[in-house]
Amino acid sequence: MLVEVFHRTEYRYAEPAHYTIQSLRLTPSSTGTQQIRDWFVDTGHPGPLPAFVDSFGNLTHTFTQRGPHDSVRIVARGRVWTEDNGGVLRNTPEPFPLPGYLRPTALTTPTPALQELARAHDKGPGKEVETLHGLMNAIRAAIAYRTGETDARTTAADALARGSGVCQDHAHVFATACRLLGLPARYVSGYLIASDDPHATHTAAHAWAEAHVPEIGWIGFDVSNGVCPGEGYVRLAVGLDYREAAPIRGIQRGGTGEDLTVEVRVAAAASQQ
């Protein structure tokens, strides 16, 4: 399916900022199940954005703006050809060592409750896929999808204790549980066609998790929707947790009274060529 993405992030300040710097992980990579047809990242400034490829294979741009400014507007848009493979990934760029994906992070630190959750769904060697589906369903049941209750600093343990959260929290809890069972896991940020209406707009990008199963490889699990990602999904960036895979991570100096607008439109392209 040819998927069209439009993703606008706009910061407006009541009092101007005098310096802004952002890491932009806003460029998807081509893999065996997604192929980038065209893609643009626009900061409203002429000239190329400096970039490097990070440890996880994410093309990362650095956007800086010096001097007084009362807004920053970042637009990512493009078209990506996707294939449904039951959530199983093929030919993903893998510069990071597989066992490294067992590493806990500040947002995915194990606790007894997380351990209990993981253990309760462990079906043992050879049955990892069953285990992972069991975990996905259990986490979806344990953490109700509610926006506005958690934020970028919420840990997996907090979200589980609270019993509510968003896709980011679901992905963190899932990844933590996988790692506790010895299955490498990671956080994925990306996009999803969430509605049949091609004009539907959302106020955030999506996030899910991937786990690595022997003999099969990486498999995606979208806990929030209780499915393995199919052709309606576009993978943007991966990392051990949100902090490493966030589409935009930034800091500004000055600039009080921030007003943030995010507009995301993801739809099957009108012309599928």
Add this chain to the structure above:
Amino acid sequence: MNSPDAEDPGPSGPFFEEMHASDGSVRKPYDQLAAWLEHTPLEELRRKQHEAEALFRRIGITFAVYTEGGDPEKLIPFDIIPRLLSASEWSFLERGLAQRTRALNAFLADVYHGQEILRAGHLPAELVLANDAYRPEMQGVDLPGGIYSHISGLDLVRTGESDFYVLEDNCRTPSGVSYMLEDREVSMRLFPDLLANHRVRPVEYYPDELLRTLRETAPPGASADPVVVVLTPGIYNSAYYEHSFLADKMGAELVEGQDLFVENNQVFMRTTTGPRKVDVIYRRVDDDFLDPLVFDPDSLLGVPGLLNAYRAGQVSLANAVGSGLADDKAIYSYVPDMIRFYLAEEPLLANVPTWRCGEADNLAYVRDHLHELVVKEVHGSGGYGMLIGPRSTRAEQEAYAARIAAAPHQFIAQPTLALSACPTLVEEGIAPRHVDFRPFVLSSGKETRIVPGGLCRVALRKGSLVVNSSQGGGTKDTWVLEPPAPPPPDDA
């Protein structure tokens, strides 16, 4: 944990005295010094000691020591009697230090790239990949010359005529080199003749060597005259004096995070004449506080975007982010394997035998022998949080055993070494006190440089083995002697 009045039996057996051989004769490098100590009245030595303290006050060298109620501007005691190393002793150490540092850098480069050593099964992958000091952000990042630890401080102890051990490796941000330099300066003022007669190799050129090393480490795109700065956490840092001292000696700017900014993946320093591009940062700020865009998002320290510029190859950091992995005391126990693996050489400097409490049989042994072992946290430093078995009470051992049981991977144990002792001026006169030694190895990938000297720490309390300045240790000047004099040249 160890109060100053506590019974302090020290090492249970005899220890090596660097000035006197076991038969009471004077060891060769100490010939002259022993004679001088013999004929110099004690009052004269005490007068020199006071003079030294006055000099230090005037120079201003202090080291904030984190003890409750301590004077934050307290001087670290300086013992005026130097420690001597013969030319052949030094030449052996020098080769051993260069070898070990080469292996440590090869290890760090490997861990952050192909991880051959993990694949070959020489050390458990988990010890590296789950380690707090391992930085996933550095995976796959190429650095100029492949060097991670540009400045390495290796702590050496001695237990016999030719028995030197590496006690720990410091590749994160080793400090203490300013003592090497200032102790020498004070020695030169106190004992110009004694120093000249000993034909001591100079150390004063360390800042030049450091600057050379830093400049050689500049990114490929830097100008032929790269700009080097020293990044400090600021005046409240315990080693701030050293940061400003080294910046001053190198003629480099001393900056804090707020003095730097990133634009287009390049690092600039704010100056009165406008932004100036920075090529190399000798950073004395821990990884966690370097860049809030990558590490702790709540940190007010650091330079947002620094890590992006670094990973894009636009600026060099010394030491590299993630180099602290080599300081881990469990990883330390594998350094001899690293030397064999990367260099295909046998280690010249020995490791202290180490029990890794993360391994079940080791743990059992440690538990049963706490009273005779030194137990340390794998990420510990500064002598904090360790247990010295022979001088701890039963209750302290039990409390410590509980800490080990809760997180065995976080601890290692080593035998209590009988550290060598050097003559030291103490209350009762001149008496042997235990010492260690931290020389500094500079690596740029183009060259390895080792100034003949280092930070010599001395445990001033009788029998004490703890040399850390935070724990009541002092420093000594270390005199590395020239090789035996060749026939005098014609009026050169």
